[in-house]
Amino acid sequence: MKEGEKDRTSVLVVDNEIEFASTLAERLQMRGYDATAVYSAEDAFEAVKKSLPDIMLLDHVMPGTSGVEALTTMKTCFPNVFVFLLTGQVDIEKELEGIRLDNFSLILKPVDISALTVMIDRAKLEMTNKRKLQEP
């Protein structure tokens, strides 16, 4: 993906580990993404209502809510945001059984930045192509 296109990819990082979320957002900014960080599912919901990001990186386990709950709510309200669920659990698929999820993928923590940017770019491209197909 070209630098100019990257500039338009907005990424919202959601993790209660403030240092992790803010550093990851900073590293994504250094790579040309419009990345911001919030530190709770409630703040994520508010942020998405104000400005719809292309991509959301959502932590699996946060105080007060499970990432799966937050994911389900987010996907119901904002189905066009591509969500990556960040998890340290290798067996999380079992928790997601029975939940129908479009525009969604899992990422195992700790995150590899190179792999992450490839996945973000691919997700953005997938969303763009879907929108083009839906256009009259």
Next chain:
Amino acid sequence: MRSDSENLVRMNHLKFIGKILSVYAHDLNNQLGIIKEASGLMQDIVELNKSKDNRLKDELAKSIKSIHSRVGEAAFITSKLSAFGRGIGGDGHSLNINEIVGELLVLLKRMGDQRRIEFVSDFQANIATVNADPLMLRFLIFCLMEDQLMRLKSKGRLVFKTVRSGDVVSLTIFSEGEVAQSDEKRTFPDGMAQLIAETYGLSITLNGRDSRITLNL
């Protein structure tokens, strides 16, 4: 011989340990994630901003690479520990033998390394899940593996092969290399493995010719 109530308490103790392990692994993984991002940011600063002091830059880059590599290794082991902890506290439905053996091979790799024995996995893809007691299945595989490991001289290989045949999923453990113990006197894997298999209705067979142990599920 333990009473039923003693066994129940023992099982619940072990499930408690599983919970503690998975929580510990999760917390450790979070710390590793933060360290990885912080060191990654240092790397970005070195690589994305041109520094005039190449020697300092090289030394910094080398240290960062080392931190990254070690954190990656620690995170990988931690993810397996987390799966182990969650697994032994689980209900035993739909166990994937490939995942369980893979998890044990990572967690017990040090045992092989100490004896200079390589663990090799030969897993059938998309294998069917099985129902078994999750803790006892892991314990049984560990007993069989340890039994095979102790027979081998250093620089050998221990192969873990999973196959589905009809309704039966099987795990075969066999060794490649020089054996330390004579196979002639060998009649069955260790007593604990036999006891677990009998108690939980699992079938283990030993092929005397090449000492292949097969666990049928």
